[in-house]
Amino acid sequence: MFGLNDGYSFQVHGGGEHSGGVANALNDLLVSTDGLSGQSGADMLTLLLPGIAGMANIHPLVVHFPIALLVMFFLVELAACLFRQVQWQTIASGLLYLGTLCAAITVYLGFRAAETVAHGEAVHGIMEQHEGFGVAVLSLAFFLSLWRWFFNVHKNAGVQGLYLVCAALLNVLLVLGADLGGVMVYQHGVAVNRVSASPIMDTSDHDHEGVPAHSHEHGEHHH
Numbered sequence: 001m002f003g004l005n006d007g008y009s010f011q012v013h014g015g016g017e018h019s020g021g022v023a024n025a026l027n028d029l030l031v032s033t034d035g036l037s038g039q040s041g042a043d044m045l046t047l048l049l050p051g052i053a054g055m056a057n058i059h060p061l062v063v064h065f066p067i068a069l070l071v072m073f074f075l076v077e078l079a080a081c082l083f084r085q086v087q088w089q090t091i092a093s094g095l096l097y098l099g100t101l102c103a104a105i106t107v108y109l110g111f112r113a114a115e116t117v118a119h120g121e122a123v124h125g126i127m128e129q130h131e132g133f134g135v136a137v138l139s140l141a142f143f144l145s146l147w148r149w150f151f152n153v154h155k156n157a158g159v160q161g162l163y164l165v166c167a168a169l170l171n172v173l174l175v176l177g178a179d180l181g182g183v184m185v186y187q188h189g190v191a192v193n194r195v196s197a198s199p200i201m202d203t204s205d206h207d208h209e210g211v212p213a214h215s216h217e218h219g220e221h222h223h
Helices: 022-034 041-048 064-083 086-116 121-150 157-187
Strands: none
Touching (some): 064 086, 064 157
């Protein structure tokens, strides 16, 4: 008989096929917090945020903010024009201004990252194209911000339509630049510390990258 709790359980103390549970997770958190006493700032960062501490630079950390903000700017602006909502236009303005500021910070950190990250000739051309798209996004976002700040971009359908076309172009450039960033990281491993498998490792129970095979099927119960 199928039960509502099959495969869905809230583990307080762990048990069964589940390891840990809320109680053990809380205990681990308390142990980690207690271990911070007497640590230096760098050691505390490593313990609390090991992912950020292990980054070669923080450009990948901040790049998501202008992407999210400028995409939302276009979507809200488009909806505001379609449904003629003045309040939504105000929200779109805030998203654009904040997205432009974040884009400026991201481009600056991107140029700094390019000077410090090791890369070969094959990646250099991709990196320069990526930088070019970043500068283009920042320039167009800055232009749209000035246009919006000093002029009424919603005064008539013609101006409003042209503004939307420019906002759409901004997002196209954003996607193209982000795609090149993904190529550098996921195809060329730029700024990624690769973990090599042991040569004596038995690969019979491992996947193609030498990582232990793991089944993602949950909710099975053994009796």
